[in-house]
Amino acid sequence: MSQQTPVARVAPRWEEWIQRWPEPADLAAASTDEVLRAWGKLGYPRRALRLKEAAVAIVSLHDGQVPATVDHLLSLPGIGDYTARAVAAFAFDAAVPVVDVNVRRVLRRHRQGVFLPGTHKSADLVAVDSLLPARDAAEFSAGVMELGATVCIARTPRCSECPVESTCEWVQLGRPAPEESELAAAKRRVQKFEGTDRQVRGKLLDVLRAAHSPVEQSLLDAVWDDDVQRSRALDSLLTDGLAEQDERGLFHLPR
Numbered sequence: 001m002s003q004q005t006p007v008a009r010v011a012p013r014w015e016e017w018i019q020r021w022p023e024p025a026d027l028a029a030a031s032t033d034e035v036l037r038a039w040g041k042l043g044y045p046r047r048a049l050r051l052k053e054a055a056v057a058i059v060s061l062h063d064g065q066v067p068a069t070v071d072h073l074l075s076l077p078g079i080g081d082y083t084a085r086a087v088a089a090f091a092f093d094a095a096v097p098v099v100d101v102n103v104r105r106v107l108r109r110h111r112q113g114v115f116l117p118g119t120h121k122s123a124d125l126v127a128v129d130s131l132l133p134a135r136d137a138a139e140f141s142a143g144v145m146e147l148g149a150t151v152c153i154a155r156t157p158r159c160s161e162c163p164v165e166s167t168c169e170w171v172q173l174g175r176p177a178p179e180e181s182e183l184a185a186a187k188r189r190v191q192k193f194e195g196t197d198r199q200v201r202g203k204l205l206d207v208l209r210a211a212h213s214p215v216e217q218s219l220l221d222a223v224w225d226d227d228v229q230r231s232r233a234l235d236s237l238l239t240d241g242l243a244e245q246d247e248r249g250l251f252h253l254p255r
Contacts, residue, residue: 003083005042013042025064027055033253036242037209043198045205046240050078068092095137097128102148103141109152113169115178200224200233201242208243214250 001010001017017038021027027035032052039048054076058066066087067073073084088094099107104117104124111127133140151158159165159175170176193199203223207215224230234251237243244254 001042001047003047004044009042013038013040021055023064024055024058024066027052028059031255033255036205036253040209041202041206043202045242047078049241053077054079066091068094070094070096089138089141093138095132095134097125097132098141098145099124099128100145100148102145102152103128104148105154106144106148106152109157109170110164110168113173113176115170115176197229197233197236200226200229201237204230204234204237205242208251208253211252214246214248214252216250220251 001014017027020038021030030052032049035048035052036045039045042048057076058064061075062072067076068088068091070084070088073079073087074081079087082098082100085096085098088096089098099120101117104120107124107127108114108117128141128144131140147162147164151162159168159171162168165171200223204220207219207223211219220234221227221230224233234243238245241254243251245251
């Protein structure tokens, strides 16, 4: 849930899910429209479909128990490398590197003397793996994440509060400012939302989630003026399995 969504938005929704579906088998047995309604406005609703699919796979392939190894986790629908490593580390205390943007920022500054984290590189996993302690690797990983999220922050790092300031390569280099090209690249990576197909998809899904029966095309047409973009967004929802059209031409959430 917290991939591409702030934790503050995720926390209350996550708590509702855990109360409603405490075990993979509970989620696997839920209907798809129920799952999509419970997902609400977290965004990227395909994640909700993948969660349900993963729950079904856990029940059928792992006797209802979440697997503990990275390889087995990667075999589940919707589970990528970061999520597999995070689950293995934080749920099962596996000594595997977990690299998110906060960890990468600390790595770049403290070890490489670079202000901005830049893009993910496969070498980052190797670099972070070399830093993991023999014991309590998961606790170390959580600490580095927290350091990057609260102290070694993106624009104005709080170096005076940093417990490793004295050994930070970026500090020792005199806190060099990023190059203009780095700043431009960072700005390009920020995704806009207003006016995008994502926004239109969300508005269409809002109508379907709120409806207790299939809806007519006219109700969907009312949410966005651009016919071409609205049609494209609706087609993508149908293709992604987030919406269905019945034999009468009415639209509803998948069941």
